[in-house]
Amino acid sequence: MDGIGGGTRLAGVVGWPVSHSRSPALHNRWLRRYGVDGAYVPLPVAPGRLETALRGLQAAGFAGVNVTLPHKEEAYRLSDVASPAAHRCRAVNTLVFDADGRLHGDNTDGQGFVDSLRAAGVDPAAGPALVLGAGGAARAVAAALQDLGAAVRIANRDATRAERLAASLNETARPGAPPIRVTDWETRADLPGRPALLVNATAIGMAGSPGTPCDVEHAPHGLVVCDIVYTPRRTRLLAEAEMRGLRTVEGIGMLLHQARIGHAAWFGVLPAIDPDLADAVAGEA
Numbered sequence: 402m403d404g405i406g407g408g409t410r411l412a413g414v415v416g417w418p419v420s421h422s423r424s425p426a427l428h429n430r431w432l433r434r435y436g437v438d439g440a441y442v443p444l445p446v447a448p449g450r451l452e453t454a455l456r457g458l459q460a461a462g463f464a465g466v467n468v469t470l471p472h473k474e475e476a477y478r479l480s481d482v483a484s485p486a487a488h489r490c491r492a493v494n495t496l497v498f499d500a501d502g503r504l505h506g507d508n509t510d511g512q513g514f515v516d517s518l519r520a521a522g523v524d525p526a527a528g529p530a531l532v533l534g535a536g537g538a539a540r541a542v543a544a545a546l547q548d549l550g551a552a553v554r555i556a557n558r559d560a561t562r563a564e565r566l567a568a569s570l571n572e573t574a575r576p577g578a579p580p581i582r583v584t585d586w587e588t589r590a591d592l593p594g595r596p597a598l599l600v601n602a603t604a605i606g607m608a609g610s611p612g613t614p615c616d617v618e619h620a621p622h623g624l625v626v627c628d629i630v631y632t633p634r635r636t637r638l639l640a641e642a643e644m645r646g647l648r649t650v651e652g653i654g655m656l657l658h659q660a661r662i663g664h665a666a667w668f669g670v671l672p673a674i675d676p677d678l679a680d681a682v683a684g685e686a
Contacts, residue, residue: 410439411462412667415454416469419443421632423653424467427660427682431672439668451475455496455504464667465497465505467660473508473537480506489544489573492537495663510538511545513659514600514629520658520674521650523625526551528597533589533614535562538629539602543581544570546598552579554596556589557603590616592624601628606636613637620647628652634683653679 414424420443428441444466446454451472458466468476476493477483481503487493493506518525526549532539535557543553547570557563560583567581574580584593592599605614607630615638617626626642631652639649657674665671 404438405440406438408438410437410464410668411442412439412464412466412663413442413444413458414467414469415444415446415451415458415472417445417447417471419445419469422469423631423656423682424660427657427678428664428668430678430681431664431670432668435668435670435672437668437670446472448472452479455479459498459502459504463498465495465663467663468494468496477506477508480504482506484508486511486541486544489548489570490537490541491569492540494659495666497663497666507662508541509659509662510541510655511548512662513657514542514627514655515545515549516658517654518598518625518627518650520654523598523648523650525549525598528552529554529594530598530600531556531584531589531592531594531596532600532602533557533605534602535559535566536602539600540566540570542600542602542629543567547574547578547581550578551598552594553581554584554594555581556584556586558586560586589614590619592620595621597623597625599624599626601626601630601636601638604630606630606638608632611637613641617642617645617647620645622646624648625650629655631656631683634679651679653683657682 432439473492482505484507486508487506490508495507497505529552555563563583601614625648627650628636629652
């Protein structure tokens with residue numbers, strides 16, 4: 402940070418709160434690795450102030466920002482140009498400011514999830530998937546899997562919300578894509594549809610939200626269990642799956658892979674994800 406000057410390229414993460422974000426540790430580590438004259442900073446922006454903040458950051462010369470809770474849906478509405486993924490999710494987590502003053506919105510969560518599976522040696526389209534949750538993360542994950550041709554079921558405590566999510570994604574799906582279906586939350590441990598992939602896209606298991614979103618005691622041996630929660634990295638769901646000999650994929654991989662797209666747009670370098678990156682970022686809370 403001591404080397405910031407007039408030519409330093411700037412980006413950051415906008416949210417409320419934002420102090421918990423791992424993104425500054427991740428992007429600044431990449432900037433140091435590649436010798437880029439850039440800096441990535443946390444930017445706390447209160448609800449109702451997003452548009453003012455974005456226009457101010459753009460006027461101040463920022464290249465763009467990541468967007469986290471609670472601003473993702475508003476960032477989509479404010480985008481002058483939105484990617485297909487952003488349209489599918491109706492939410493934006495990555496904004497690029499162009500020289501003409503336009504806001505380019507993208508949602509990299511789904512691609513980041515898919516890339517994290519592939520990096521772990523898991524084919525995201527190999528079999529049916531059961532996604533737990535119906536929030537923004539669940540929407541991005543379900544859309545990405547559906548786009549690859551996977552049969553997806555969604556289970557959520559609020560069944561009406563799950564039905565709305567499925568209907569919205571099915572309306573915007575490519576021709577021939579298998580429709581997303583909704584299954585009852587109370588029967589999720591029965592793994593309806595015999596999924597090959599179980600994805601926790603709820604906050605259950607996150608630090609401060611104890612418990613597990615699904616009992617995997619009777620899961621078939623070939624099931625792959627993913628948890629998008631990355632604080633803690635080894636959630637109770639993953640620990641229980643590992644105890645039963647199931648293959649698991651940590652949520653921090655999604656964080657790392659989704660971040661590469663924005664980093665390339667802001668700083669001109671597509672960074673690599675080396676084996677020690679997850680440990681380093683997780684340790685730089």
